[in-house]
Amino acid sequence: MQSLVLEKKDVLNLRDVPEIDRTEEVLGARDVRIKLHTVGICGSDLHYYTHGRIGPFVVNAPMILGHEASGTVIETGADVTTLQTGDRVCMEPGIPDPNSKATRLGMYNIDPAVRFWATPPVHGILRPTCTHPAAFTFKLPDNVSFAEGAMVEPLAVGVHAATKARIKPGDNAVVMGAGPIGLVTALSALAAGCARVYVTDLADQKLEIAGALSPAITPVNVRSENLVDLVKRDTDGWGVNVVFEATGSPHAAKTVFEPLCPGGCVVMIGGQPDPIQYDAGAAMIREARVENIFRYAHVFPRCVGMLSSGAIDVKPLITRTFGFADSVAAFDVAASVPPADVKMQIALPQ
Numbered sequence: 001m002q003s004l005v006l007e008k009k010d011v012l013n014l015r016d017v018p019e020i021d022r023t024e025e026v027l028g029a030r031d032v033r034i035k036l037h038t039v040g041i042c043g044s045d046l047h048y049y050t051h052g053r054i055g056p057f058v059v060n061a062p063m064i065l066g067h068e069a070s071g072t073v074i075e076t077g078a079d080v081t082t083l084q085t086g087d088r089v090c091m092e093p094g095i096p097d098p099n100s101k102a103t104r105l106g107m108y109n110i111d112p113a114v115r116f117w118a119t120p121p122v123h124g125i126l127r128p129t130c131t132h133p134a135a136f137t138f139k140l141p142d143n144v145s146f147a148e149g150a151m152v153e154p155l156a157v158g159v160h161a162a163t164k165a166r167i168k169p170g171d172n173a174v175v176m177g178a179g180p181i182g183l184v185t186a187l188s189a190l191a192a193g194c195a196r197v198y199v200t201d202l203a204d205q206k207l208e209i210a211g212a213l214s215p216a217i218t219p220v221n222v223r224s225e226n227l228v229d230l231v232k233r234d235t236d237g238w239g240v241n242v243v244f245e246a247t248g249s250p251h252a253a254k255t256v257f258e259p260l261c262p263g264g265c266v267v268m269i270g271g272q273p274d275p276i277q278y279d280a281g282a283a284m285i286r287e288a289r290v291e292n293i294f295r296y297a298h299v300f301p302r303c304v305g306m307l308s309s310g311a312i313d314v315k316p317l318i319t320r321t322f323g324f325a326d327s328v329a330a331f332d333v334a335a336s337v338p339p340a341d342v343k344m345q346i347a348l349p350q
Contacts, residue, residue, distance in 0.1 A: 070152075171195065176247050177246035
């Protein structure tokens, strides 16, 4: 089974992985076997490629990359009743321990024992087939493409963030960062009821994509424009109700309270590799609420429903698609961070 394997930092190969071949022969009673169709290149995949680690998660052995995926069910376990062979699906990549306290409390995403694709030492799914629990596999409606299905995973981050923010109709928000997560967060904030969303970045090309998503999105290049001045001008000096930090930049994180209104909420999305400076005074005088998110929980069906209804359109975010044979080159292109690209995907042979 040829797979895209991160051998170690900076070294990728397309090669067979014999132990995966043996594992994939086992299909549990509540599992489905899936032929992969489309897999997105995520920022975490790239970070493992270029840095070999993300915080405590370290690549100490060869690991297959990829966790944003869609495909077709080709076999079902004996007890599976919700899916059948031929169903087009997307997959939630984290499998928690069903008996853990976090899972029993409904917070399965922060279960310490969760097994998440392409998080060391768990293999990802840039490979022809995989087995997965049916409970974490979701049927795609006929009007949702495989490419859109592979976008459900990043979209889930944005929907989870908007949910944690407790957005009310008519709220205003700032999203720091016009990368894939920033833009799905902006779309999620609008779907949740925001009247206006400011999206900040340093790349004009990404901001052009952001501005084209909705007339309710105001792109702001913080290299040449003052975000706080724009927000105060448009809100009679009050500020926005929610600030989403989706850059992972310590510099941006230091400024999250500046455009925020009294009583507002900051949602930290971007992974911070090191401790950040936190302006406790700025938070206190606003009596600000600060939320942190780790992946998502209970949102995949919502995301699929919004894609199907047209409430959210992720198609403009998919800017480039590579063939599976070009996977190594695709990662090299993505690692160069082309300013005009948002989400790159890899299409597997069918």
